[in-house]
Amino acid sequence: MFDPTAFPAADKIHEPWTGHDTQTLVVAAIGIAIVVLLIVAAKMHGFLALTIGSLFVGIGSGIGLGKVALSFEKGVGDVLGSVGVLIVLGAMLGKLLADSGGADEIVDKILTGAHRGLAWRMALIAFVIGIPMFFEIGLVLLIPVIMLTIRRSKLPAMYLAIPALAGLSVLHGFVPPHPGPLVAIANLHANVGITLAIGLIIAVPAVIIAGPLYAVVAARLVPIGALGAGGNLIAGGSGAGSPSSAGGGENSEAAPVEDRRTRRPTFTWTLITVLTPVVLMLVRAAADVWMSKTAWLYPFLQFIGEPMVALLIAVLLAMVTFGTGVGFTPLALTTKLGESLMPIVGATMIVGAGGGFKQVLVDGGAGAAIGKVAVALSLSTLVLGWLVAVMVRLATGSATVATVTASGIVAPFAADLSPTHLALVVLAIGAGSLFFSHVNDAGFWLVKEYFGMTIGQTIKSWSVMETIISVVGLALTALLSTFL
Helix, strand or coil, X not given: CCCHHHCCHHHHCCCCCCHHHHXXXXXXXXXXXXXXXXXXXCCCCHHHHHHHHHHHHHHHCCCCHHHHHHHHHHHHHHHHHHHHHHHHHHHHHHHHHHHHCHHHHHHHHHCCCCHHHHHHHHHHHHHHHHCCCCHXXXXXXXXXXXXXXXXXXXXXXXXXXXXXXXXHHHHHHHCCCCHHHHHHHHHHCCCHHXXXXXXXXXXXXXXXXXXXXXXXXXXXXXXXXXXXXCCCEHHHHHCCCCCCCCCCHHHCCCCCHHHCCCCCCCHHHHHHHHHHHHHHHHHHHHHHHHCCCCCCCHHHHHHHCCHHHHHHHHHHHHHHHCCHHHCCCHHHHHHHHHHHHHHHHHHHHHHHHHHHHHHHHHHHCHHHHHHHHHHHCCCCHHHHHHHHHHHHHHHHCCHHHHHHHHHHHHHHHXXXXXXXXXXXXXXXXXXXXXXXXXXCCHHHHHHHHHHCCCHHHHHHHHHHHHHHHHHHHHHHHHHHHCCC
């Protein structure tokens, strides 16, 4: 995860503007343009385009020829060391969920009743799962459910995907125990309970507007169904399983008898397995808030609630509930787990390269330059926090970096605010950190690859959705600040 101490931009914002600050912003803009052109015009693979763009930004920002590659590699390693592991474990869980028929069990419940309310149900499921869970984990868990629901309902992909993405993203930006809000709370000395309560109040309308309501528009802007823009089945690109697996295709005539499942898991066991990592991480979050750090049980709850460990436990449980429990042999299970990794290799490396691009922007000084601009504007603390987060988000692509930087910058101006208004500033910063995710954000590439979209389609759906969340979040925090 991101280390706040490794980003010193907040300490440099009061220094005079220099030519280097101008240089870093210009180079960052050119670097982003290079990445887009290489992918769109030259049809270059995303990993290579991001690598080339990163090296250009690093050299142009003055990092130094001997350190540019190291900066990029650090960013790649930071992302793959956390998100990469989660993607792998999530892919394994998703593969077993799909092949066992567990996804069918969930979809059967979702599809009960009129299809008109499906988008709202997807938003609700994502909202619940997203409370304790990082965006990446929630996404890989929901992917097989989203894909199968799309195929079974025959509704547009974005009509169902956008509500789920909105539910996960809103929680990531607004609600503890997600890393961004927690760091901002610490930097501003805000109250966790008050921030959590107000954050949930703001999160609900933000999810509704950016999710089910915008999904109607997104489905028209990006009219894709079960097939992604590249012509491949989305489920195959998601890591949730191969195209045949998402609908229980492992029972086809081509499958050996010993590899076929003999039954489907019950809905109860399916729900228990899928929610296991959610519950474990929620328990960890509760322990952080209400349990003494010296309690004998505290280290154990921290361990099992660590995202990687929680997902590992869920995968081990799934090997029984979605594996031997439905008739798969141990050999078939091993084969399926291996197969789950093949579709995600490309997407995982692109996500890692996105992290590398972010790191060279940070090391090159883009965040510090943006902070200087924001402070010079002399805005209210709430708007200043949102604006700094927006600018850092646009430059570096990282919601967490944006939150850390913005909270560090506005901390001196927020010292005399009441606990309620401190919480609102935290939430405004969180809203700004979600603004317009684009090519320098690892999450952008994760969504693009999972749903098989082009860059343009990802911008029209995912990026616009993120912007709606950000603007709605600012509007609601500003409105509440006039009454509280």
